[in-house]
Amino acid sequence: MNTNPQPTTTAATPPSLYERLGSTSGIRALVDDILQAHMENEVIKARFLPYAATPERLAELKGLLATFLEAGSGGPAEYTGKSMVEAHTGLNISPAEYMAAIDDIMAVLTKHGVDESAKKDVLFISYSLMREIVLL
Ligand code: HEM
Numbered sequence: 001m002n003t004n005p006q007p008t009t010t011a012a013t014p015p016s017l018y019e020r021l022g023s024t025s026g027i028r029a030l031v032d033d034i035l036q037a038h039m040e041n042e043v044i045k046a047r048f049l050p051y052a053a054t055p056e057r058l059a060e061l062k063g064l065l066a067t068f069l070e071a072g073s074g075g076p077a078e079y080t081g082k083s084m085v086e087a088h089t090g091l092n093i094s095p096a097e098y099m100a101a102i103d104d105i106m107a108v109l110t111k112h113g114v115d116e117s118a119k120k121d122v123l124f125i126s127y128s129l130m131r132e133i134v135l136l
Contacts, residue, residue, distance in 0.1 A: 016073065016074035016075070017073035017074055017118055017121050017122075018070060018073040018074040018075035019074075020114065020115060020117075020118035020121075021069070021073055021109075021114060021118060021122075022112065022114075023075065024066075024070060024075065024076075024077070026112070027066050027069050027070050027073075027075070028062075028066050029112065030069070030108055030109065030112055030114075031062050031065045031066045031069065032062065033108045033111065033112070034065070034104055034105055034108050035048060035051070035058070035061070035062060035065070037104035037107065037108055038101065038104055039051075039052055041100050041101075041103075041104055043096060043097055043100035044097050044100045044101060044104075047091070047093075047097070064079070064080075064081040067079045067080065067081070068081060072125065073121075083132070084129055084132035084133050085132050085133075085136060088132070088133045088134075088136050089136040090136070091136065092135065092136070093133055093134050093135065093136070094134070094135070095130075095134055095135075097134075098130055098133060098134045102123070102126050102127075105122065105126060106119060106122075106123065109122060
Protein backbone atom coordinates (compact mmCIF):
# COMPACT_ATOMS: atom_id res chain seq x y z
CA MET A 1 0.00 0.00 0.00
CA ASN A 2 1.27 3.46 -0.81
CA THR A 3 1.19 5.44 2.42
CA ASN A 4 3.05 8.36 0.88
CA PRO A 5 0.59 11.26 0.55
CA GLN A 6 2.70 12.95 -2.11
CA PRO A 7 1.49 12.59 -5.70
CA THR A 8 3.75 10.27 -7.69
CA THR A 9 3.92 12.72 -10.58
CA THR A 10 4.60 16.42 -10.30
CA ALA A 11 2.21 18.82 -12.00
CA ALA A 12 4.05 20.72 -14.71
CA THR A 13 3.69 24.18 -13.22
CA PRO A 14 6.11 26.38 -15.13
CA PRO A 15 8.54 28.22 -12.86
CA SER A 16 7.72 31.89 -12.31
CA LEU A 17 10.01 34.58 -13.69
CA TYR A 18 11.06 35.15 -10.06
CA GLU A 19 12.29 31.56 -9.87
CA ARG A 20 13.96 31.73 -13.28
CA LEU A 21 15.88 34.79 -12.08
CA GLY A 22 17.23 32.79 -9.13
CA SER A 23 14.68 33.80 -6.46
CA THR A 24 15.56 36.35 -3.77
CA SER A 25 19.30 35.62 -3.57
CA GLY A 26 19.68 35.40 -7.35
CA ILE A 27 17.89 38.72 -7.84
CA ARG A 28 20.07 40.36 -5.15
CA ALA A 29 23.16 39.18 -7.02
CA LEU A 30 21.75 40.47 -10.33
CA VAL A 31 21.07 43.90 -8.80
CA ASP A 32 24.61 44.13 -7.36
CA ASP A 33 26.08 43.49 -10.80
CA ILE A 34 23.58 45.71 -12.65
CA LEU A 35 24.47 48.73 -10.49
CA GLN A 36 28.17 47.93 -10.84
CA ALA A 37 27.70 47.83 -14.64
CA HIS A 38 25.81 51.17 -14.55
CA MET A 39 28.74 52.73 -12.66
CA GLU A 40 31.12 51.53 -15.39
CA ASN A 41 28.87 52.46 -18.35
CA GLU A 42 30.10 55.69 -19.98
CA VAL A 43 26.56 56.65 -21.03
CA ILE A 44 25.02 56.55 -17.53
CA LYS A 45 27.86 56.36 -15.00
CA ALA A 46 27.41 60.01 -13.98
CA ARG A 47 23.90 59.14 -12.77
CA PHE A 48 25.11 56.37 -10.49
CA LEU A 49 28.67 57.27 -9.39
CA PRO A 50 27.38 59.53 -6.59
CA TYR A 51 25.95 56.37 -4.98
CA ALA A 52 29.43 54.79 -4.91
CA ALA A 53 30.48 57.56 -2.52
CA THR A 54 27.52 56.97 -0.19
CA PRO A 55 27.39 53.24 0.60
CA GLU A 56 24.20 53.55 2.65
CA ARG A 57 22.34 55.20 -0.25
CA LEU A 58 23.73 52.58 -2.64
CA ALA A 59 22.49 49.82 -0.33
CA GLU A 60 19.08 51.49 -0.12
CA LEU A 61 18.82 51.82 -3.92
CA LYS A 62 19.88 48.18 -4.35
CA GLY A 63 17.24 47.08 -1.84
CA LEU A 64 14.53 49.05 -3.66
CA LEU A 65 15.59 47.70 -7.06
CA ALA A 66 15.72 44.13 -5.75
CA THR A 67 12.25 44.31 -4.21
CA PHE A 68 10.90 46.02 -7.35
CA LEU A 69 12.26 43.17 -9.49
CA GLU A 70 11.16 40.51 -7.05
CA ALA A 71 7.59 41.82 -6.66
CA GLY A 72 7.32 42.42 -10.42
CA SER A 73 8.46 38.91 -11.30
CA GLY A 74 6.11 37.04 -8.99
CA GLY A 75 8.20 36.80 -5.81
CA PRO A 76 7.04 37.33 -2.23
CA ALA A 77 8.72 40.70 -1.56
CA GLU A 78 6.66 43.85 -1.21
CA TYR A 79 7.96 46.90 -3.09
CA THR A 80 7.81 49.95 -0.82
CA GLY A 81 9.57 52.49 -3.05
CA LYS A 82 8.26 55.24 -5.26
CA SER A 83 6.36 54.65 -8.49
CA MET A 84 8.56 54.66 -11.59
CA VAL A 85 7.16 58.05 -12.60
CA GLU A 86 7.83 59.54 -9.14
CA ALA A 87 11.34 58.07 -8.94
CA HIS A 88 12.44 59.33 -12.35
CA THR A 89 10.62 62.66 -12.69
CA GLY A 90 13.08 65.54 -12.94
CA LEU A 91 15.96 63.27 -14.03
CA ASN A 92 15.28 63.89 -17.75
CA ILE A 93 16.63 60.44 -18.69
CA SER A 94 17.22 60.24 -22.45
CA PRO A 95 16.21 57.30 -24.66
CA ALA A 96 19.93 56.56 -25.19
CA GLU A 97 20.47 56.38 -21.42
CA TYR A 98 17.51 54.06 -21.13
CA MET A 99 18.93 51.76 -23.82
CA ALA A 100 22.30 51.79 -22.05
CA ALA A 101 20.63 50.67 -18.81
CA ILE A 102 18.79 47.87 -20.62
CA ASP A 103 22.08 46.79 -22.27
CA ASP A 104 23.63 46.49 -18.79
CA ILE A 105 20.66 44.50 -17.49
CA MET A 106 20.74 42.05 -20.41
CA ALA A 107 24.52 41.57 -20.18
CA VAL A 108 24.26 40.81 -16.46
CA LEU A 109 21.43 38.32 -17.02
CA THR A 110 23.63 36.55 -19.60
CA LYS A 111 26.61 36.55 -17.22
CA HIS A 112 24.44 34.94 -14.53
CA GLY A 113 23.25 32.20 -16.89
CA VAL A 114 19.60 33.34 -16.93
CA ASP A 115 17.79 31.49 -19.72
CA GLU A 116 16.73 33.12 -22.99
CA SER A 117 13.00 33.05 -22.26
CA ALA A 118 13.47 34.79 -18.90
CA LYS A 119 15.71 37.35 -20.63
CA LYS A 120 12.96 38.02 -23.17
CA ASP A 121 10.46 38.52 -20.35
CA VAL A 122 12.75 41.02 -18.61
CA LEU A 123 13.36 42.84 -21.89
CA PHE A 124 9.62 43.06 -22.54
CA ILE A 125 8.90 44.37 -19.02
CA SER A 126 11.77 46.87 -19.25
CA TYR A 127 10.56 48.11 -22.62
CA SER A 128 7.02 48.53 -21.36
CA LEU A 129 8.27 50.72 -18.46
CA MET A 130 10.07 53.15 -20.75
CA ARG A 131 7.30 55.75 -20.82
CA GLU A 132 7.26 55.82 -17.01
CA ILE A 133 11.00 56.57 -16.87
CA VAL A 134 12.24 58.43 -19.97
CA LEU A 135 12.11 62.22 -20.57
CA LEU A 136 10.26 63.06 -17.34
C1 HEM B 1 13.96 49.28 -16.52
C2 HEM B 1 14.47 50.41 -16.14
C3 HEM B 1 14.49 50.96 -14.72
C4 HEM B 1 13.92 50.48 -13.57
C5 HEM B 1 13.11 49.21 -13.37
C6 HEM B 1 14.27 51.42 -12.51
C7 HEM B 1 13.91 51.25 -11.18
C8 HEM B 1 14.18 52.15 -10.17
C9 HEM B 1 13.77 52.01 -8.80
C10 HEM B 1 12.96 50.84 -8.23
C11 HEM B 1 14.22 53.09 -8.12
C12 HEM B 1 14.05 53.39 -6.62
C13 HEM B 1 12.79 54.23 -6.40
C14 HEM B 1 12.75 54.89 -5.03
O1 HEM B 1 13.70 55.65 -4.70
O2 HEM B 1 11.79 54.67 -4.27
C15 HEM B 1 14.95 53.91 -9.07
C16 HEM B 1 15.60 55.07 -8.76
C17 HEM B 1 16.48 55.71 -9.60
N1 HEM B 1 16.68 55.45 -10.93
FE1 HEM B 1 15.78 54.00 -12.00
N2 HEM B 1 15.01 52.45 -13.04
C18 HEM B 1 15.18 52.20 -14.38
C19 HEM B 1 15.89 52.97 -15.27
C20 HEM B 1 16.69 54.01 -14.92
C21 HEM B 1 17.59 54.73 -15.83
C22 HEM B 1 17.73 54.42 -17.31
C23 HEM B 1 18.24 55.66 -15.09
C24 HEM B 1 19.30 56.65 -15.50
C25 HEM B 1 20.11 56.48 -16.51
C26 HEM B 1 17.75 55.56 -13.72
C27 HEM B 1 18.17 56.34 -12.69
C28 HEM B 1 17.67 56.27 -11.40
C29 HEM B 1 18.14 57.12 -10.31
C30 HEM B 1 19.25 58.17 -10.41
C31 HEM B 1 17.38 56.78 -9.18
C32 HEM B 1 17.47 57.37 -7.78
C33 HEM B 1 16.55 58.55 -7.66
C34 HEM B 1 16.62 59.14 -6.26
O3 HEM B 1 17.63 58.98 -5.58
O4 HEM B 1 15.64 59.75 -5.85
N3 HEM B 1 16.81 54.56 -13.66
N4 HEM B 1 14.90 53.32 -10.30
